[in-house]
Amino acid sequence: MMSVCDHPDLISVESALAILLADVSASKTRENVNVMEADGRVLADDVFSPMAHPPADNSAMDGYALRGKDLGVQQWFRISQRILAGDMATEELEPGCCARIMTGAAIPPGADTVVMQENAETNDAGWVGFSKLPKIGDNVRLRGEEINQDDVVLKGGRRLRPADLGLLAGVGIAEVSVKPRLKVALIATGDELCQPGTPLPDGHIYESNRYTLIPMLKRLGCDVVDMGLVEDELDALRTAFVQADQQADLVVTTGGVSVGEADFCRTVLDELGSIDLWRLAIKPGKPFAFGSLPDSRYVGLPGNPVSAMVTFHQLVVPLIQAMEGETRENQLVLKATLDQPVRKRPGRMDFQRGQVYVSEAGELRVRPHKRQGSSLLTTVSQSNAYLLLPRDGGSQEAETQVSVLMFDRLLN
Template sequence: MQRMLSVEDAQKHLISLIQNVDESEFIPVSEALGRSPASPVTAPIDLPPFDCSAMDGYAISGSNSFEAGENFEVVGESLAGHPYTKTLNTEQACRILTGAAIPPGTSAIAIQEDTLRNGNSIMLSDTVQAGDNIRRRGMDVVAGKRLVNTGEFLSAFTVGWFAACGISEVEVVRKIRVAIFSTGDELQDPGTDLKHGQIYESNRMSLSMLLESKPVEVMDLGHLKDDKTEIRSAIDSIAGEVDLIVASGGVSVGDTDLVRSVIEEAGSLNFWKIALKPGKPLAVGNVNGSLFFGLPGNPVSTIITYLLFVAPTIDALSGLPWRKPTNFQATLSSGIQHRTGRREYQRGILISREGSLQVTPTGDQSSNRLASFYQCNCLIEVPSHLGVLRQGQTVNVLLLPGLHTFV
C-alpha cells in the first residue's frame, strides 16, 4: 500500500516543484491590488511634497514660543490646493486648514480651539511652541525611498500609498495562467434537465469564484466525459501554455477515475494521496512544464485541497511567500468524533463571545455536502492522532478567505 504524505510533507514537496514566473508587465496602479511587484518600487517625490498644516487653525510667525494672550493680525488664508504665498511677518497670522501648505515665515500652527478671533485679529488662549502641528516635507516618505520590494503583496493600503506618491503604473509579475476542468459522465450544467443518475456540476463554479481573488487568467475547459482520449486531448491542448492545470475528479481508485493515469502517461506524477480528510486522493504532477493538480471530485474535497495547496501555489508562482490560511486558537463548543490516521478539516462557525473565540462544527461533515459550508467561516483542524475532541477543548481554526467576520 502506498504511504500517504502528511499535509506538511506534501506542501514541502510541492514548494520544491514551484518555479517563479519570471515574466512581467506594466499595469495602471489602479489595477495593482493583489499583484506582486516584479521590481522594487521607489518614491518619485517627497510625501508630503511641502510643509503643511496638521490641523485647522492659524499659521503664526514670530518667536520659538508663544504665550496665551498674544495677539496676531490675520492677513490671509491658506486652503488645501490654494496656498497663501506671501511671507508672514512677526505678529502676523494666516487662517489655515488641514493639509494646506504653510506660508513662508510660519513658526507654528495654533489650532482653532486654542484661539479667539475678533475681526481680523486672533488671541492665543494657550501656549504654542515653534513647529507645533506642522507636517514637514518628506515626513512620510523621502524621494528615492524604497516603498516595496519584489515578492510583496500589493494591498489596498500599499496601492493607495503609490497613488499618494504620484505613481501611475507599476511593473508586476504577469498573471498566472490557470486552466480548469472537471470530469464525470454524470455531470450536467446548471439549468439543464437531469436524467436519473445525473448531477449538476458545481466544482468548476466554486473554483472559478475562488480564483477571482487571485491574479490569474482562467481558461475553463468545461466538464469532460470519463474518456481517456478526451481527457488526454484536453490536457495536451493547453499543457505548456499555462502555468497551472487544475482538474476536479478522476483521481481516486474507481474504474472511471482516469485523470491520474493520463498524467502518468502525458507527463509525470510527483505524488498522490495525502493523509487528509477530506481530500485524500490529491494528485500533483507536471505535463510539459505545466504544474498539474488533480483535486478529488467531492465538492468539499475540491474546495479544501484548493485552499491548502492550489491557492498558496498561485501565490508562490507570483513570487509571493507560501502563505497558509490565517489561523486562530478557539474553544470547541461541541465535541467531535474522529477516525484517527488522517488530519481532518471540519467546517465550522467561529464567533467571539464574552471576549473569547468559540467554534461550532456545521453538522454532517460528509465530503459531498456543500451544505456544510453554509454560514461556515472557518475550518476546524482535527489532528490525525486524536480520536475525540471534547467540548471546551482548544482547537486550531483556519479562517476562510473573504469570510473573516465573527458574529
C-alpha cells in the same frame, strides 16, 4: 520529481506542500501596467519612492498656523495671511502673527504649530485668540514623515491591494512592473455530473466544483481557461488535456484521482507527461494528484466539493502564488473555545468548518458546523473559519480551546 505513489503512509500537508514547491520558480518575464489597472497583480520588483511624502510640511486640519515659541507669550494673534490647500506658502510668518490655514495646505516659513479652528475665536479687527493651546508641533504633518525619497514603498512579490495603489499614486507613480497573470486551465470530470440548468437524470448530480474554483482562481488574479465538463472517455480527455496544456501554465482537474482508481485521467497523464497519486493526511481531501504535461504543471483534486476546496486552498493556492512570484504570508491561526464537542479520529489533520464569533464576555469562541461531510458545501458557505484539528489528535470536548484559521479573501 519525487515519487510517493507507493508510500505506505499518508503524506502530511506540510510534506506534500514542500514537494509541490520544491522546483517551482516564477516567470522572469514582466509587464508594465497602469497603477489604476494593477489591483491584484504581483509586483515584479521593489518600488522606490521618487519623492518625499508629504512633499512639504503641511497642516493636518483647518485652523491657524503660528510660531510655537509665541504660545503663552500673548493671547491674541493678528491674522497676517490665508493659505488654502494648493497655495504656495512663501511669506515668512512674523512674530505675534498667525496664518489662517486649511487642511493639507503648506505651513508658511517660520510656523511650526497649528491650532484647530474649534479652539479659536476671531474678532472683527482680524485678530484671533485661542481657548485651548496646543503643544509645539501639534497638527503639523512633516515633510517625508510617511515616506522619504528613495525609500522602498512596496516590496517585490507583493500582491497589490487598493491601499497600495493609492500609496503608489500618492508618490506620483503611474506605472508599475508586475508579473504576468498565470494561466490556469480547469477540467471537470465525472459521468455522473450534469450542467446546472439542464434536466437532472436519475443517478446524476449537478457539477459545482467549477463554480467554486473559478472564482477562487480569479481572486488570485489568474487567467482562467474553463475547459468545461469533460466526459470520462479516453479520447475526449486526451483532447482536453492537450488543449489545456497548450493554453495554460497549470492544468487542474476535479474528480478521478482516488489512489488505485482505474480512471482515464491517469492514463492520459502517463501518456503525455507524468503523474503521482498521493494519499494525504488531510480531511476532507485524502486523494490528490500532482504531475506534469509537456508545457504545464498538473494538479488533480478530489471530486467531492468540500474536499476540492480544502485541498485547492491549502495546496494549490501556495503553488499558484509561487508560480506567480508572490511572497506568501503566514496564515494567522487563533485560539477559540468550542461551543460543543467535535468528533475526530487520529490519523489525518482535520479541517472542520465552523463559525467563529466573540461572546458577550469578549471571548473568542467557535461553533462547529453540525455536519462535516466532504460533499456538503453548506459547511463552507455557513462558516467563516477552519477548526484545525491535529493529525494525531482525537475528539475534543466542549469548552476546550482549539486552533482556528479564519477564512481569507478566497473563501469569504
